Amino acid sequence: MNQVALPLPLPHPAPVVADRAGFDIGWDHAHLGLVPAAGLLQQGGAVCQGWMAGKAVFGRRVPASSRATRQWLQLRLRAWQEAATLDADEVTPEVVARLQATHCPVLRLPLGGAANQPDAAVIEPLAPAAAWAAGRLATLSRRAAKAWDGLDVDALWRRARAAQLGCTEVDGLDAGAWWRLTALRAFATPLHFATATRLPLALLPPPGVELCNPVQRLQLRVTSLFLKPGWAARCRGLAERLPEQALRHDFLFFVGALTPRVLEAGSDPHTLGQALEDAWLLERVQRRWQHFVLSLGEVRCAALLQEMADQGRAATPAPLRRPAALRISQPELLAA
Known part of the structure; x- marks a missing residue:
């Protein structure tokens, strides 16, 4: 019996994703049961491709999405539209929350x-x-x-x-x-060290914000001394760690410039925080700070920050750890 070979249509090649970030944004919208803006659903667009592919996989089987998760998607979408770099594995919904x-x-x-x-x-x-x-x-x-x-x-x-x-x-x-x-x-x-010294700490960092300049980190550490009762003793303790008598005097003059606003604010944390921010805008406070930190210098500023960080770690109890025998990774559990 002779068999006739029938011509079979070749399968269509998988679509090439030219814009992976846009595709992933569309995919994650579908995974969460969300619909991108109408303007993004143009046929052939990266977000549209990802959303349609995700819809085909997830259908209606989608988890409930939190406000932070929706904001995370909006943030990724904005970064993509502005051609900015955003690592979605680092900036997670938990970070956004x-x-x-x-x-x-x-x-x-x-x-x-x-x-x-x-x-x-x-x-x-x-x-x-x-x-x-x-x-x-x-x-x-x-x-x-x-x-x-x-x-x-x-x-x-x-x-x-x-x-x-x-x-x-x-x-x-x-x-x-x-x-x-x-x-x-x-x-x-x-910022250059000298440039950073002329900036007042007019804002205590909002939640999740990190400071990249050593001078501002020192400003924050010093300002934080005033946020709880017992600030006078903490300020004296910091002054005693400074290597020179002149630096100790400069620092205490700066503390004296801040003190009136601290006393006026009272103990309410919110009021005290704003009072400290406003105090940094006073000419006398800025002048005293600049004189102190410029005399301290860039190298000793970094050394003082390191010393304060080491002291903070030494005062913090080590976290409790599970016994080594009980610390089993997920793959090992699966294998067992």
């Missing part, structure tokens, strides 16, 4: 307006030109985010100085708000 805030740290007003309102909460990259990474993101109001759009530390500093010297608002914000924006941008912008 730690950025939640009830008030805008810049305007000091409640958050919670509709998506396009000035008081709506938005997650902002602190250094847009760099990768959007954990430690470089913060929640602001849309109004504050719009104010600093496209401005670097120098431009923000000039606006803060103009508002402060003119005793007037600049582009709708007062001097305090501009100084807080300047500090926030500087947290994620590497």
Whole structure:
């Protein structure tokens, strides 16, 4: 019996994903049962491809999504649209959840307006030109985010100085708000030591924000001494660790400049935190700080930070660990 070979159609090749980030965003929308904006569902677009592929796999079998997860997707989508780098494995929904805030740290007003309102909460990259990474993101109001759009530390500093010297608002914000924006941008912008010394700590870092400049880290460590009762003893203890008598005097003069605002604020943590931020804007406080930290110098500043960190670790009890025999990895459990 002769068999006739029938021509069979060749299978279509798997679609080539030219834009993996966009495809993954669409895929994750489908995985969570969410639909991207209509403009992103154009046939052939990366987000559309990922969403359709995900829909084919997950169908209606999707988990409930939290607010942080939806914000995580929105943040990834914005980074993709702005051609910014964001590592979705590093910036996770858990990281985004730690950025939640009830008030805008810049305007000091409640958050919670509709998506396009000035008081709506938005997650902002602190250094847009760099990768959007954990430690470089913060929640602001849309109004504050719009104010600093496209401005670097120098431009923000000039606006803060103009508002402060003119005793007037600049582009709708007062001097305090501009100084807080300047500090926030500087947290994620590497600065020369001398440049960083002239910046007041006008804003205590919001949740999840890390500081990249040693001078600002020292500012934060020193300011944090005042946030709990017993600050006078802690300040004296820090002064005693300084290597020279002149440095000890300079530091205590700085403490004396801050003290009146601390005493006026009382013990309420929120009020005290804002009072310390405002105290940093006083000319006398800035002058005393700059004299101290410039006398300390860059090398000794780093050494003092390291010494304070070592002391903090020594005072922290070691975490409890499970016995080695019980620490079994997931693959080993599966194999067992």
